[in-house]
Amino acid sequence: MSNPTQLRYSKEHEWLSAAEDGVSTVGITEHAANALGDVVFVQLPEVGDSVTAGETCGELESTKSVSDLYSPVGGEITEINEDVVNDPSLVNSAPFEGGWLFKVRVTDEPADLLTAAEYDAEIAG
């Protein structure tokens, strides 16, 4: 498993893309998807919602458990991935691509987001 180097990561196992026109894409990492098992339901924030860095903004259900979804940054939701709502297995099959969760216009970015190398170390520990 390799964590893409162009992304940054939260300790809650979300990834964040580099902003384009101030908007970043958020998903969960392959490590998190593997730990969850088959994801069967995702509840995402709605377009226009404000999210706060480090706070819950949705949930992910797998066969065995339900997990909170945290936003790695603060901002306003501009788009959610309807494909993943209809087919949550995308979170497992393509966590860094087709399984992305939402896009957010970033207004607050914590200083402690991790690089891929730092996140690799985090999940290895």
Added chain:
Amino acid sequence: MSSTEPRRTALDALHRSLGATMTDFAGWDMPLRYGSERDEHNAVRTKAGLFDLSHMGEITVTGPGAAALLDFALVGNIGGVKPGRARYTMICREDGGILDDLIVYRLGETEAESSHYMVVANASNAQTVLDALVERSAGFDAEVRDDRDAYALLAVQGPESPAILASLTDADLDGLKYYAGLPGTVAGVPALIARTGYTGEDGFELFVKPEHAVELWQALTKAGEGAGLVPCGLSCRDTLRLEAGMPLYGNELSTALTPFDAGLGRVVKFEKEGDFVGRAALAEAAERAAARPPRVLVGLVAEGRRVPRAGYAVVAGGEVIGEVTSGAPSPTLGKPIAMAYVDPAHAAPGAEGVGVDIRGSHEPYEVVALPFYKRRK
């Protein structure tokens, strides 16, 4: 440190080489899944799956008084089990509370060998069951032996399992009925071959010496290659048994419930000879259940996609009317399902206005009769 070290089965290295996600289960490090648990589940429903169940607790009871001891210690009529057959039963406390649910196999084909039983307990309760059997054996001409380390247990389950197993054994599988077991040889390995399982499918459980487990696993894997057999973890075992409406100790069964509270009063055989542990309390529980029906174990099927979990409240008209004991997304139904104990007034299939409180929001659920899934014979 050593006391908290998980126990590992004889197949541990093999599971790791297959990339299994492992989980702690009753102190054992067991495979949770190898890949997608949904794919594993579907393989068992349509083809075949191979499980390591070596965490299950085997206890051997032998001697001239073995049947009398088991009739006294358990709620079932064990003396009535014929050689080569098995029985689903329970062990209860003096107050009627369920200590564990069990399968008892009567081994041996000849009269001379016939007072030889194997009791299979849940991993989480094996020590409790062993202790209770030893304590209850006082005064009986029987020996209770801890055989937990004497066996590895492999299960091959699913519609393709008879053909897969038949390619590896000369044993008469066609003559082996559901809930029967016979000694035989599978892939050159001596095994007790039992037609039992916990998946709602046809299948077999193979009790073998731990040193033969890897060899047998590999032979089954190879024999099942063309038939779609895949290794399966405990995660899919749980959704398979849930769809099949089978109770799990710790979820649907506990010391706080008698078999009558769990809707399984039929396992208590008052008509058998002699006293048995819990008889008086269970007779009262049976009367109580008849006079004032307790909560009923029902099936719930979601209309939405949020999954009910054990402990969630079942609601109707703003009131709590029950509690979920097991819940999961059902691969076969394509919807979340649950088992729950609910008040009798809301237990009829199709009961109106029943929902589950899923973290504060009341999601509508349909009450159905168990099981959710029954295989076509």
